[in-house]
Amino acid sequence: MVFIADEIQTGFARTGAWFACEHEGVEPDIITTAKGIAGGMPLSGVTGRAEIMDSVHSGGLGGTYAGSPVSCAAALAAISTMESQDLSDRARQIEQQVVGQLKAAQEKDPRIGEIRGRGAMLAIELVDPATGAPDAQLTNTAAEVARNAGVITLTCGTYGNVIRFLPPLTISDELLSEGIGVVVDAIAEVSA
Incomplete structure (x- = not known):
């Protein structure tokens, strides 16, 4: 059996480790990556x-966003920044601050x-x-x-009651x- 870890959103320091699967102590056979790999490119x-x-x-393995020289250069710069600024540690600091506030x-x-x-990939559920x-x-x-107050949030979840927090690691x-x-x-205002 082949184990594939989808690290498209969770990879590259977002969860406080280079890859989220590291938290579970597993080593996948294949990892898919995108998003954080190239700083927005x-x-x-x-x-x-x-x-x-x-x-x-x-030709049997490829992807829509694979191989652009400009994006590859951006990835090298982004990864260098992640290493030099220890953004995995920064994600853990963000988690402590946000969870404490929440x-x-x-x-x-x-x-x-x-x-x-x-790390910096958090969510809250809003309930009755x-x-x-x-x-x-x-x-x-x-x-x-x-x-309306200037903060864009992402709502999601099976029941539409989740707010996700994905702040930049450099915030x-x-x-x-x-x-x-x-x-x-905003939650308190609506709850009142």
């Missing part, structure tokens, strides 16, 4: 064990359900405090209030705190 990759990668016929808000507002994630049921309406309204503590504060205030 379109690039993707498939990396794997030599015996697997070499077994594919010529837990403090959760103590005051029972509509903030589960807080989850790793009486039943614990997902509250998509609260989520959408809070996202709109936050957007300042002050700007991060301000942004999370806007979202917390």
Whole structure:
């Protein structure tokens, strides 16, 4: 059996390790990567064990965003920055700051359900405090209030009740705190 880790969103320091699968202590046979690899330039990759990668016929493995020389140069610069600024450690610092701020808000507002994630890839669920049921309406309204206050959020989840936090790994503590504060205030405003 071949184990493939999809690290397109989670790779390149986002979760506090180079790849999220490292947190689980597993070594995949193949890793797919994109997004964080080239600092916003379109690039993707498939990396794997030599015996697997070499077994594919010529032209049998590729991707829409594979191989652009400009994007490859951007990837080298992005990876160099990730290493020199230790952005894996920065992702762990972001997690501590955001989770701390969200837990403090959760103590005051029972509509903030589960807080989850790793590094700078976090999320909260918004729920009905009486039943614990997902509250998509609260989520959408809070996202709109936050957007009107200058913070764009991503809502998602099976029930539409999740707000995701994916701040840049180079964000300042002050700007991060301000942004999370806007979202917390938006939830409180809608909850009131």
